[in-house]
Amino acid sequence: MLNTYNYNELSQDALNQLTLRNTDPANTIQESVDHIIQSVRDRGDAALFDFTEQFDKVKLQKLYIEEDEIQALATSIGREQQRALEIAFNNIYKFHQNQLRKEKKIDTMQGVTCWREARPIERVGLYVPGGSAVLPSTFLMLGVPARIAGCREIVVCCPPQANGLINGYIAYCAYLLKIKRIYLIGGAQAIAAMAYGTATVPKVDKIFGPGNQFVTKAKTTVQATTNTAIDMPAGPSEVLIIADRTSNPVFVAADLLAQAEHGKDSQAILVTDSESIIKEVNQQLAKQIDILPRAEIARAAIANSYAILCNDLIDAMAFSNAYAPEHLILALDNWQSITNRIINAGSVFLGHLTPESAGDYASGTNHTLPTSAYAKAYAGVSVDSFIKKITFQHITSDGIKQLGPTVEILAELEGLQAHKNAVSVRLKG
Structure with a gap:
């Protein structure tokens, strides 16, 4: 059900096309x-x-x-x-x-x-x-x-x-x-x-x-x-799952479908170093999708999704960082070995018993996350999103004597005489 691409056979242009989503070419x-x-x-x-x-x-x-x-x-x-x-x-x-x-x-x-x-x-x-x-x-x-x-x-x-x-x-x-x-x-x-x-x-x-x-x-x-x-x-939802031979294909398929049922324009990406996992996950997708109330939506999303076959998990993580997923699942026994390579992701789910659904609802982390590769520059919603941090400063008489000459020199070299003078009048006073 998932179209499969070989990571090592992809040109940079092909990689760019695969990681591009939610475009509006006709405006x-x-x-x-x-x-x-x-x-x-x-x-x-x-x-x-x-x-x-x-x-x-x-x-x-x-x-x-x-x-x-x-x-x-x-x-x-x-x-x-x-x-x-x-x-x-x-x-x-x-x-x-x-x-x-x-x-x-x-x-x-x-x-x-x-x-x-x-x-x-x-x-x-x-x-x-x-x-x-x-x-x-x-x-x-x-x-x-x-x-x-x-x-x-x-x-x-x-x-x-x-x-x-x-x-x-x-x-x-x-x-x-x-x-x-x-x-x-x-x-x-x-x-x-x-x-x-x-x-x-x-x-x-x-x-x-x-x-x-x-x-x-x-x-x-x-x-x-x-x-x-x-x-x-934050647009249509997406998940990228990195799997290997230790992964449970039943769990992986369930996680892919959990994202696919959001909407027809959602994406569910499988990245693995195992051809057998791709085959087994596809079998599970066919089995699990039929019983979903939103099966039609999920099928459309899966048709918009794909699998990537890599040589190893290092390449898998390289593809993940290029895709910059909203949700990243490491469905691995030894997930600790590659977490330090995660650069771009909205929220990360580790191991076999941590479904993305937990973060969607009740584990405590926020599910409002950057999509469409915006995880390269944005973080998910947090308390920080709802506040401004205002800077304050206070300078004493000792402080203006210590700092003032430096400010005078910097203002002068930038040609901003009034800036310099705002310090100089204080030093003279």
């Missing part, structure tokens, strides 16, 4: 997104109502639900499901709480003290996908670090269900996160609303959350055209 996605963004800018709430009816097939009476409706929906789910969301919430909170640390003050020289202090981003927008699969886990992954960071205003957008509401699982997450309003908006129009603001939706300072290619394109577009930042370009 059709960009054109659609530009139209949606401009419509929201021009028509505000009216455009949001129209796009919701067009794309989500729901005619809304209002663009949001509030605390009483959220509470009613939250109590509609079973206690078992509530408990699972609570465990996930607690584990995510524990992992992320450790990321908020106070930095020490540093005396760079006598009388010169420098330090940084964290301040939360005031208004953040969280996009919770709700297309072919509604993802309460994403709500927790974004909401928990936002709460820990202390963001003053958290704006949440989630596409409505057919009944014009959100499902009970999203509502229960809102209850856990103390979110009192959810905007019933999805797609590129949600991103535009949070970036520009409308009569109903507040403008935010930074937008977070994964989505399809339209959402990703909208995020990168508004970042380039407004003063609203984004967490990262």
Whole structure:
């Protein structure tokens, strides 16, 4: 089922083509997104109502639900499901709480003290996908670090269900996160609303959350055209699994399909030094895919995926670093031998008993991660994503005497006399 390529027979051009994904060669996605963004800018709430009816097939009476409706929906789910969301919430909170640390003050020289202090981003927008699969886990992954960071205003957008509401699982997450309003908006129009603001939706300072290619394109577009930042370009999901003769083909196939069922444009890549593993995994894919409720989606994603046969695990890791996967699984007995070679990856899962699903839901790490090779430059969402670190400095009379002459010389060599004079008047005083 997976097309197989031999790593050592690939030219650089062929390698580049294999690692390229989510392109928009005809610019059709960009054109659609530009139209949606401009419509929201021009028509505000009216455009949001129209796009919701067009794309989500729901005619809304209002663009949001509030605390009483959220509470009613939250109590509609079973206690078992509530408990699972609570465990996930607690584990995510524990992992992320450790990321908020106070930095020490540093005396760079006598009388010169420098330090940084964290301040939360005031208004953040969280996009919770709700297309072919509604993802309460994403709500927790974004909401928990936002709460820990202390963001003053958290704006949440989630596409409505057919009944014009959100499902009970999203509502229960809102209850856990103390979110009192959810905007019933999805797609590129949600991103535009949070970036520009409308009569109903507040403008935010930074937008977070994964989505399809339209959402990703909208995020990168508004970042380039407004003063609203984004967490990262996080588009269709992907996994790369490095396997060898010690791997369990049943587990490997299950992990590939777990990623493939996200969407038809997802990718699930197998990289191995064993031809027999490729054969056995393909057999397992054929066996396991038929019983999936989202089998059609998974088949399309697998058709968009492939296997890479390498001489050894060193080459396997070289390919992985070139691909820069969102999720990297080392399905190996001796995974410790190659972890130091990992350069580009969003999140890493080690050994045979660490499925990527654990990180998606409840181990504690964040699942909002860079895709499409952006792991070469971006990290996943963390508490750091929701704060700014502001630098401070204080100079005493001894400090200005120590540092001042150096600053004077550097300002003079750059030809900035006023810079020099700002120090000189203090030295004279």
